Amino acid sequence: MSGEDTLNTVLTYIVDIFLILSMVGSGLTVITFMLFPKLRTYPIRLILYLCMSIFFAQLFFYVSFEAWDTIMCLPSAIILHYFFLADFIWTFCVAFNFYQMIVKRNRDAESFEKYYHLASWGLPAIFVVAIAATKNYVNRKNFCYMNAQLPVFLGFFVPGLLVVCANAVIFFFIAREIHDTLKNAPRSDKKEKSKEFRGTSRSFLDRSVLDFGFIMTFFPGGVAEMIFLVLFSITTPLQGFLIFLSYCINDKVLSNYARVFAKCLPFCSRWEHLGSSTTVSGTTGSNSSTSTHSSRSENLSSSTNSVSMTPIK
Template sequence: MELKWALLLGLFLPSCSGCAIGYTFHKRKCVDEDECVIFPVACGDHAQCVNTEGSYYCSCHEGFKMSLTGLCIDIDECSDPDVCGTNGDCYNHQGGYSCRCNQGYSNYGNNQSKCIEMDCDQFGPLSVDHTPEKLKHLMSLLKKSCESLNDPRGEHFTGEELLRNVFNSTDELLSEGNIADGETLNQFLDVVENSMRLIGPQLKEPLTRMETHNTFAEVAVMRGQTPPSGRVTLRTDSALFSTSWETVVGESYPGFVFAALVSYKDLNSFRDLLHKMSRERPDDEERSVTYQLNSKVVTAVVSNAETKQLSEPVTLVFTHEEERAESEGVSYSCVYWDEAEGAWSGRGCEGAWSNSTHTVCYWSHFSTFAVLMALYPVQDSFDLVLITRVGLALSLVCLFLCILTFKFCRSIQGTRTSIHLHLSISLFIADLVFLCGISSTHNQVACGIVAGLLHFFFLSAFCWMLLEGVQLYRMVVMVFHTTLKHLYMYLVGYGVPLVIVIISAIAFPAGYGTKRHCWLSLDRYFILSFFAPVCIVVILNGFVFIITVWKLARKFSSLSPDLSSLKQIRSFTVTAVAQLCILGGTWIFGFFLFQEKGTEVMLYLFIILSSLQGALIFIMHCLLSRPVRTEYYNLFVRMCPHKKKAEYSTSPSQTSSSQKPLRSDGSTAESQI
């Protein structure tokens, strides 16, 4: 007090140096005098001295106010009856106060916040018998932590420790696959949301980030006597959440608020559970629309309890798991998990827009959210249907002519001709079934039969092509007995495909027929029951053709080659290789066609090449064969007797092996070569 009176008296004493009050003479000039240094206790114990130019002032500490005497005195916050709420007792102390909450109420460790009601019973035991043990243990942990908040003697966890324990438990739940049905999923999401409401207010840092194996979370917390304002933005590895603090606070402010965003990394693995979409559009089922999660599942939680109808929409930005632009067959939907229906729903979405990588959703409520990708079956255009029908009709006509030619043209009978006959029969039946039944998806049984027939006859065609490669190899390497017994050919050409189809049907009968086509399903890699044997045949035939060409080259370079026979075998080999390329190349595009991502370009290429199969087989094995052309000419002359028969001669070397009929002892034209 003596120092303070000395300072007050100093205001009226004249300055000997000639400087104004609050200044001192230093180095021939007047400089400011720091009263806070000269008199460190000038403002007393509960204030801070702030120096100014030529003077100073006192700033009271928090919890104190300036009295008329110029000293800072304690503020009695408890004079406000609502400072701790109606369910807490206020205790004033020097420089502050604390609230002690009544039983059943808590301020979550924020001693200068209002007491709000707690519901620890929400973490009580569930009535459902099949609740996972890990989930029960987690709920027991949360209940103990909840009850300890207004029990000073209870076991306390910090907010960070409790958050870590919760996420470790959710990691185990998700990793072990304990969430097997919609009811368990509802329980899991409820526990996560309620745990964030319990943990959020207890976190000390303004922003907390935590990442574990299966979860990623970010929590923002604000405390103070006045409600916060402005925007709050939270980010996880796959989503962004943005809203205003006013929305987070709501109508009442207890002295603290929080906002949390939780992302689940492996929740997408429960596809059968999560891909269910509530049928808000009745025509979806008729159009066979399928839904696929294309984002991580996230839960947004705020301290405001009234979040069913927000006055201002909140924004969620999702990163797509799979980059696909919206098109006629693909659309994106912002959805939330509707616990009542046990399905995804779009109700409450105020707007959305998407590109190939992100979807932005505007919601009028808080919940668990995701982005669903709807896959619509693409309707075949008129020109595509026309090309399909005309092309396959042309292929069927050509294959039918091939069958008649190989069956009744006696001048070309032999093992190769028999192979070509059965190859043409297999392709003819396969193309006919494809043309008539590939789109018969309305009848599941009929669709499965169509898929089984296509599986069998297309495999049979490849097996007969393998036999042709083996026969060519025998014709080059072996001089005598180059024929194959028909029994062996039938066992390979029809027996092997039949065994594959029977095993496949027993192993996965639901694999025959899909929602888009009557073909093999992609589930459980069932499509490999066709493409694996096809790849084996193509590789074996390629290997056989390489050896055949090498052997032919050696024979051509020998001292006395049989040029006529070698040239004929060479032409056989060239047509066989071309035939393998056409049929194999067709199914390269067919592999992509029957996937969910099959494009229209692949469909056009597949149809064009399918139609070329029959035409090219007819051209290579019939029109380019001189004996067959001779037979066609003779048939034409017999059908038109008024036409003069023209001379059509062939050299003996050209016809000695190809035109000689099959002898009664079973030898063939190939044996003559």
């Protein structure tokens, strides 16, 4: 076995493991916020829709390998393509919602939700119908998917690349806004705001990781392609798992689970109050300049904290 064959075999195992972690993570995220309605704020609802898309896209990725010689080949190829596109667009919608909340400080950001649904569920359907009408879903070397480079380019590459570029621009504005707020915040506030910045950056980047698979297509053959193939295999399949770490591994979620499990396992009750403490931001009795900066910091805090604290309407 050549070195390239060995690498491909290793990457296959890595992708399989990471995809399973991603499906488990996205599934647990959906289950968690369906179980606890009080935690299901408007931004969290968008995360749920994203996780649903991730779960079904990655599930039918496996099915498309197993169903290549059955009657399920065509349906699995269509569903796989549909939910991957939905994943792309929901990623953009979540990023745009962060922009509205943090940069624009739009208190009516929830009014955009109906447009998010139209785009995320409607646009993929248009692509899928167009490609199905031209009979471009087939068995492709024991894998059910699109059968030619042009449909793959127009129906997968272009939408994905546009989302990656748009998310990069949005993150720039969000990072700049948070950086400016941190710079102008009182010293006593900076530690808390730094935590918010790291949390917001991590959760945003989890959904906006640059898809190295797109870059890989510009470097066919050679060492460059191999490097981006490794990066693609490591980063891309973990999306659902990273979202789970960002949104479910925290005191609020753990305290809710502790209350549930305490009914059968009394020792879990010791963790019931993990998410009950709150931190008061800002300072009092400061001069007018500090008050202005603190106000701006509190506005940012209310925007970022609404991801987990705003009650569902």
